[in-house]
Amino acid sequence: MRFRLGRYVIILTLIVLTAGSWAKGPKPVTGKQFDSAAQAALAAMKRRAAELNIQGVAVVSFAPGDTIQAWSSEMAVVGHMTDHTNGDKGNNLLAIAYAKASEMANTLKDSGTSGHTPMTGEFGWQGGVMEQTARGYIIVAFSGGKSEDDVQVSKAGLAVLKARL
Secondary structure, three states, X not given: OHHHHHHHHHHHHHHHHHHHHHHHXXXXXXXXXXXXXXXXXXXHHXXXXXXXXXXXXXXXXXEXXXXXXXXXXXXXXXXXXXXXXXXOOOEEHHHHHHHHHHHHHHHOOOOOOOOOOOXXXXXXXXXXXXXXXXXXXXXXXXXXXXXXXXXXXXXXXXXXXXXHO
């Protein structure tokens, strides 16, 4: 009886001691981890854009936690940041990429797919993809090509970030 009681006490102690580590969840992403992952993701996006023969701007972001209250982001110009194919006015591709990312932060869906009427500052254009992970939200956007090409470039960045964050 004494041996069994001792065994139960040891088992119970181990359960109590390890329960705290279970409740903590995954470790937060450090700035250094994000920077390294972001550079790799941007490089993958540049390669995919080159394969598709498009230029523009790539944006990668990570928002820690269950809700989006803050994020870290990096961007890279892939060829050019603006274009003037839209008449005299032109397009600010960096602004468009961040608008796609902002829309995803608001809707928690890939850009242009939420079905809601775009708010002021949103365009409802496709080209950004996102995914929630155990550590937070990964948000990736590209602007510069046709929407379907922008999505393909963004998916290349998302795949890298998912693997590294």
